[in-house]
Amino acid sequence: MTRTDQPAATGADRERKRGGAGMAAGPKPGRAALGWLASNEAGLLMITLLFVLLFSQLTAGFTSLFNLYALTRVLAIDAVIGFSMMVVLVTGGLNLAAGAIGVCGAMAAGWFMQALGLPVWLALPLALCVGALLGALNGALTVWMDVHSFVVTLATMSIFFGTMILLTEARAFSDLPPGYVALAKTRYGFWSGLLVVTAIVGVLLWLLFHRTTLGRQILIAGANPRAAAMSGVPAGLTVIVCHALSGGLAALAGLMLTSRNGAALPSMAGQLGMDWLLPAFLAPILGGTLLTGGTVSVAGTFLGAALVTVLTNGLLQLQVGEFWIQAFLGAILLIAVALDRLRAVWIERRRVR
């Protein structure tokens, strides 16, 4: 038994030649530096840095400390929104209700703190639980009804949002504890303190998917639910877990946004929470999470969110209108999806002999 990185290399030169520069699917922690440079994540990082350089030359305001602070604060929140979609894309599904759940979580937190007077340390975890429960409901419905999560979350998006408006009478909770509101104002140099939260979440997600049995089961069930089930993996359960996780992450993003706004607003993610959908899909898809499920890239999702945030911020600095930016981001999503298809086809090709 060996513990080196090249085991069982018994002949098969043909295989070796092909397998070499593999940015093929699947977790591959021991990837060589050269391989990493060819990876999706490295590409994203370089494009993002390129735009940072470009915008810093084109506008004076882009590199100002305050702008960078504002930018990282948006990034912190958008990355969590991206994570929330990423964890269901892994199952081959999606969560249209992410925004609605995010707002529900935020409003629940506002109610806990303002109406019930619960302390922050209790109110926030409870709000996360509300999000996770709503997400778990999505997952359970998807599994029990055996329909695509598209249909389920399209329906629950309206149900969750509508119920929330009914319960709150569309009123904001603006009398929040100062300690909670101050969280979003923490600042290290030009870094927003919210990035710490995002980083912790990112590391935990990475550990989940690459270092725990549960995460591995989620990935394998996402790649091929039938094969996973025939190997004794509870495939249905992994779908429910992922949706619950997605709900919890959406609620977390809602809490971060509430802290930034200083109030829990029913309108903070637009009608039905749909303003979140574009950033939610953009980050993971740019980051290389396949829409067909079975792969995940936490770093990629973060970098995808970074690219989107830099672009939005930079274009705003250039006085490009808000609506043009929306159209631009939509175009980027299309390109990313096209690349995703190409990649999937490419992986498929490599697979066929």
Next chain:
Amino acid sequence: MTEQSSGREPVLAIDGATKRFPGVLALDHAGIDLHPGSIHALLGENGAGKSTLIKIITGVHGADEGEMRLDGAPAAFQNPRDSIHAGIAAVHQERNLVPRLSVAENILLERMHTRFGLIDYAALNREAARIMATLGLDIDPRRPVRDLSVAQMQLVEIAKGLSVDARVLLLDEPTASITPHETGTLFRLLRDLRDEGVAIMFVSHKLEEVLDLCDTVTVLRDGQNACRSEPMQGLGRAELVQYMIGRKETFVTGRQRKPQGAPLLELNDVSTDLGHHGISFDLRPGETVGLYGLVGAGRTELAHAIVGAARITGGSLRIDGEEERPRDIGHTLRQHRIGYVSEDRKGEGLVLMHSIRTNIAVTIWQRIAGRLGWLTPATEKRAVLPFVEKLEIRAPSVDQPVGLLSGGNQQKVSVAKWLAAEARLLIIDEPTVGVDIQTKAYLHELIHDLVEQGTAVLLISSDMPEMLALADRIVVMHEFTVTGEVPNDGSSGEVSGAIMRCIHAEGEEVA
């Protein structure tokens, strides 16, 4: 080569047809001669090359070698359209109907009647009704095909094949799912067509039908002619079975196994929600029981029921003598250490986009993980490597996606995951389909060794020599029930004969 009774030239003749698929020689210099006014039986075991031959005739596949002559002139079809133009019609085994379209649209799909560029549905339906009437078929031509029964679909498929006024008509198992009455109607029609001078090729596993209907027979075995265009006269079912199975010696190893101990698995009059009924057999440690039957006999489905992927609705299933109703595959695996090597490697056996490491370790994650399910690649690698080495899985690294491996290596991975799981009972479904000859021999040896070491193996295979080489006893299944059990004493001829009798008994009592 015998002379055809009519003495006429064959309308279609094939000589030396050879077709290779990766790792498999599907046809090996096979030949057949189809004469006008004759019904020609094409027989052979599953995988003998019948379907490949039909696909060469209809232009679906091109032959690697060999010659096809149409009316004595060399011909080669690039695609199915060419063969239809040449007057060759085929009724394929697999359904080729469009479920949402009507019966008439399906029958006349290739030749829609149009008026002013629009489909003339009145004429279409009239024409379809006329064609169906010749078959004694009374189905509303406007009904969508998806509303029909399986038997009706098969009849529509036949009607479609008959609609083109072909000179050569190929029928691949047309009677697999229709009633005796409908079969009778079909046979009358085929005899009429024969008398009109059509050359008909008829593929069926039902030997009685073949003996009743056909006047000439070609048998394929392992892609070669066991006989070519022989007159049926003077041949009986025994001779046909012998042609199909052959007398090729099989290296039967260590048949003197004496499994000791109580049965690990006992099925008693089991029925399932998939339609099984009256399934009874048992399996002891250190024993291989084979499940033999035709494709569609319900063997894979039975395996699913045993591991808990389908529901058992009646009878009793005992594991170690304890009554059990498998519900959950994970439970079956961890509690009883029962593993299932699927026949459908790509669909349910392996996750192609994931690594060798993941695919093998998936069955043992729970066992090798630390607290809170903590699992590192190094732990996995350590657990997986012995099996990668033992099975000689060829790959540059265990991190290689399984989809990049050859078929043989993929099959080794799908076996390795259950070896890693230390399965006491291994259900192995068609272990050597699409696997090269060397790996096949290796896998046979491996199964043999496992059984020697006390593993119980339930082997599902349509490959008769494989069955004879590996199984101690052979349980024969037909139409979702057990029709007999044959001990394998190593005398291949008698055993395979007994098996064929069980299958073709068609409900009669068999020993």
